Amino acid sequence: MPGTISTEQALIYTMVTMSGVEGKINAIELAEIRQLVLTLPVFRNFDENRLLMVAQEAGEILQDSEGLEAILGLISRALAPRLRETAYALAVEVAASDLAVGKEELRFLAMLRDALKLDKLVTAALERSAIARFQRD
Structure with missing residues (x-):
């Protein structure tokens, strides 16, 4: 397992983890990651x-019994404070892209928020913004 990763790797690990947190990577979410x-x-x-x-690296780390904690540690160490909100926003984008956010995704968002030491009001605003962007008529 790598000890340090780049900013881009950390952001991709965040998105891939969000996509795979329910046990499989959804094609819609994968397309959203690529687009982002x-x-x-x-x-x-x-x-x-x-x-x-990079996506496969994240998947390999997540296969370990402590993989989720390892990913969160790698992400938090790799990201400058100014990019932590960006990581959270990207995770929310991926979660919202298939128009269904499940319990596991919500749980991961809470874990990510805590690992990145983000303010709850900021994360709520990022979540609300994604809801508005993916709203249907």
């Missing part, structure tokens, strides 16, 4: 051809 990596400025220096490899 291709379009967001935080990934401008990331080689998109590495996305699958």
Whole structure:
């Protein structure tokens, strides 16, 4: 298991973990992860051809009995304070992309919030923003 990871890896680990927290990676969520990596400025220096490899790394770590805690530790150590809200926002985007947020996803969001030491009001605003973006008529 790597000791340190890049900012981009941490953000991808966050999204992949969110997608896989219910036991399988959803195709809609995977497409959302790819789209976010291709379009967001935080990934401008990331080689998109590495996305699958980084996603697989996250999956391998998560297979361990302590994998979720390990992923959260890697993410929190890798991210500068100014990017912790970004990581949470990306997790929320992935969770909302298939228009169904389950109990396990909510549990992971709470764990992520705590690991990143984010304010509950800030995370609530990020969650509400995603709900508004994915709203149907």
